[in-house]
Amino acid sequence: MTHATLCADKAVVQLTFSDGATGTYPFLWLRDNDPAGFHPDTKERVADLTAIPLDIRVTEALIEDTDLSLTWEDETATRYSLDWLAAHRPGHRLADPAKTGVTTWRADMVADAVPRLHAADVLASDAALRDWLMATQRSGLSVIDGLPDDREAGIDVAKRIGFLRETNFGVTFEVKSKPNPNNLAYTPIALPLHTDLTNQELPPGFQFLHCLANEATGGGSLFSDGFAVAEDLRTQDPEAFELLSTISVPFRFHDGEYDIRSRKKVITLDEDGALKEICFNAHIASILDIDPDLMPQYYRAYRTFMQMSRDPAYLVTFKLKAGEMVIFDNRRVLHGREAFDPNTGYRHLRGCYVDRGEFESRLRVLAR
Amino acid sequence: MTHATLCADKAVVQLTFSDGATGTYPFLWLRDNDPAGFHPDTKERVADLTAIPLDIRVTEALIEDTDLSLTWEDETATRYSLDWLAAHRPGHRLADPAKTGVTTWRADMVADAVPRLHAADVLASDAALRDWLMATQRSGLSVIDGLPDDREAGIDVAKRIGFLRETNFGVTFEVKSKPNPNNLAYTPIALPLHTDLTNQELPPGFQFLHCLANEATGGGSLFSDGFAVAEDLRTQDPEAFELLSTISVPFRFHDGEYDIRSRKKVITLDEDGALKEICFNAHIASILDIDPDLMPQYYRAYRTFMQMSRDPAYLVTFKLKAGEMVIFDNRRVLHGREAFDPNTGYRHLRGCYVDRGEFESRLRVLAR
Structure with missing residues (x-):
């Protein structure tokens, strides 16, 4: 049985759910999220926050069946499902x-273990x-086999997820040796380990x-798994x-038609300090x-990351075979x-x- | 006359250019940026930093004509144009x-003054x-007129800049009242001021x-110019x-086919503390x-921004007319x-x- 407590002094409603979880719901948040304030078709918010006084007050809070029912000082009544309130507790994402989980790997993930x-x-x-x-998100690497000998076959599989990301190299690109290449991928020389298009404000997600x-x-x-390298660097060389x-x-790509530049950290963390992104591309560095005084230590760090990423341990x-x-x-x-x-x-x-x-959108829709 | 000084103790070459500007060039940076280390066609870096010892040393630095000529302890010789060195002084972007300049505006930019x-x-x-x-970058707003009555006419102008950014609404979209809308833009109701697609990791750039x-x-x-609102907020309500x-x-858009979510700050600053981006969209907020204890002050700040952005002062x-x-x-x-x-x-x-x-790439190419 869920309990509701109106805390007028703190301007919040406290809920204790039947499973013991508790939630603190500020009055203003409750009014801002009145279910009647969302468009029935588009589900977008149509209620206008500027029409709500910042000090708006709830006068009565009752649990009715599976809902929280509120009465407001302006005599408005609002109603929220308890399941919805449990899923949207302020302070909880x-x-x-x-977000189905990430598992870093090193050389112990032999080629046969690639999903x-x-x-x-x-x-x-x-x-x-x-x-x-989910497998591709977990390991960051997977293989699809059994593709017909058809130029569109791989594209068709990618489009099961969503539309393709266009770049200055096109919507699709051909990796083969070409005359007058504008990219090292289009030569026959070795390509050291890198991530693509770090010169873009948003480097492409999945390749x-x-x-x-x-x-x-x-x-x-x-x-090599850049997250594994970064994890180990965090421990071994803080x-x-x-x-x-x-x-x-700075990163930069320039040819006859483009000059695309962006600044990136090699390791980007999210707001919680977890690994979010690796940007590493010596070709288009x-x-x-940076300040010349910082260069000796920066070069040392950067070169260490480069060496680790190439180490057989990672x-x-x-x-790859045709198909x-x-x-x-x-x-x-x-x-x-x-x-x-x-x-x-x-x-x-x-x-x-x-x-x-x-x-990620496709993963959310598939999970419905 | 440019002067070069070899500072062996600091492992740098100091340059004083003929205009009085000075530059500090660490030995390792000079070796890393040897012009011979870049691919002649792709201009990408092919030299491998891991092949360069961190403590590599220059033994002689000479100005020869318009170049800096270096001799290294391993007897390698490298050569750099002084113009290039002046443009790439470490510690200087x-x-x-x-980056052709931004000028914020308020209601004093009447409609007639829009470029x-x-x-x-x-x-x-x-x-x-x-x-x-340049005009569009300066004011963030411009008008093109004289378009023929042709669905593709506006697109053709946009493509003078580059390819279009695809989103879940397509490569192009039709803003008109529709049955079963999945977006408020596709209804006849008023749309309060907003920026588009703040639920995307990278909201679209120019619309x-x-x-x-x-x-x-x-x-x-x-x-309304979100940078002007943010500038004034910075002064008036720090x-x-x-x-x-x-x-x-959090921002979120979801319909039958998509569920796209991202977190954003309303005001994003760049690394130097300058305004970089405004993300404001109450429909898809x-x-x-956030922590319920922060909500009263956050709601106050957010509602203040919303009210300012709608104020006739901004x-x-x-x-718009056809064409x-x-x-x-x-x-x-x-x-x-x-x-x-x-x-x-x-x-x-x-x-x-x-x-x-x-x-930005088009601006750089046009400036060549």
Whole structure:
């Protein structure tokens, strides 16, 4: 049985729910969130806060069946479901079905342990789609196999999540050796571990690389979990962690058509101090512009992160086969490539991105 | 005449340029930025920092013509143009042609003073395009007129800047009264001042609303400069400014297909404490979840911002005509709409977004 207590002196209603949980609901919050103040179709808030006095007062609070019923000094009556009030206790974040958990990995996650699903299942089944997204969020890395030899096949799977993120490289991009490349990915040289497009205000969220051909000698894929590197750095070298998570540095990509610049910290933490994002890309690191007095210690920290991310202790490596697609969280997992010899065979990956926003939205909708 | 001094004890080269400016260049920075370490086509960095010892030393520094010429202890020789060194002095940000200046406005910017350009000029001339972008960055608000009665006409102008930002509402969207709306914009009711899509991790940058018809009674457009409101709040009510610029609050949009959530501060500052972004949208403000003890003061601050933004002292209002397009910085300028009566005539705006990244890139390329 839920109990309601009107605390006029504190201008709050206190609730003790039947499971023992308690909630403190300021009068103004209750009036601001009157269910009648939301549009019935769009669910958007239409009530206007400026029409509510800041010192508005509840005069009576009653539990009626499964609702809290309030009477206000202006004789308005409002009503809230207790379940809704329990889910929205001030001071507690709303449960988020898009946060399904992250597990960092190191070289102990051998290539065979990378989550693997079949394209046909993910295309046909929402349950398989959800399994795939949860696995991809957990490890930041997964493989889809069984893709037909069709340029659109990988894109079709990515679009099960949502629309693609366009960038200056297009809505999709072709990773193969090209004449006059504007990006190192389009050469046959080795690509050291990096995250993509750290020069963008919002680097792309999830990256999809559909392997159409990988017949050349070399060209294996490398991955390391930037969150694992950051976690270990936090423990082993707190000074380096502090520098990389507080000092922003410039990134820049420029070619004939674009000049896109952004500053980023190598390690971005969220408001609770948890790891949110890794931005690491030596190719498009612009000219370091921080205070020269800070440079010796910053370079040491940055170079330590770089060395750790490449250490075999953190690496998972495998060579993609035609019909496979690798998916990774581009804001967490660093990826790289061994050099390949374009004279020994053809190598062609087709890529695209879907941002975190669409990925998380899909997880929430699938959890309904 | 530029002078170079090798400071072996500090591991830096000091330069005094002919204009009297000085620069401090750590040895490691100089080696990391050896021009030979960048790919000739992609201009990306290919030299590997892990191959450079942290304590690498310069043994000789000479000015030769317009270059600085260095000899290293491992007998490597490197060479840098003095102009490049002057532009990239450590501790100084690289000049950015995309930052052309911001001027805040209040109601003293009457509708006639809103920058106005002709579509034909912006389509035909890079100089006019640049003028338009600089004016739009300066005031956060401009109008393009002379658009043909063609659904694509506004889009074509927007694409002069770059590709469009796709959202859950599509690549473009139609602002008109619709049955079963999923957004208040798609009803005929008044829209209080807001910025769009604050529920997205990156709210869209610049918004374009091409007026195809505006024959209904009502339906005028309202704008207020969120940076002006924030500037004045900072002076007049520093406690409110502090709360709005440090406490993040939840935003959420959900319909049958999407559930997109993000936390935002109403006022986001950049690393130097300057105004970077305003996020204000009461329609999609989710249920406030901050500590209930903070709510009275937070609500007071939030409601003060809301009231100021609507105060006639900040408002510019005008009614768009068919063939006009309004453009505004959606991360700075709040926009709103008077109610209209769909029985008195047709009202139809066609909208799209281009993000700050593409906008700024275009400004940089046009400045070359």
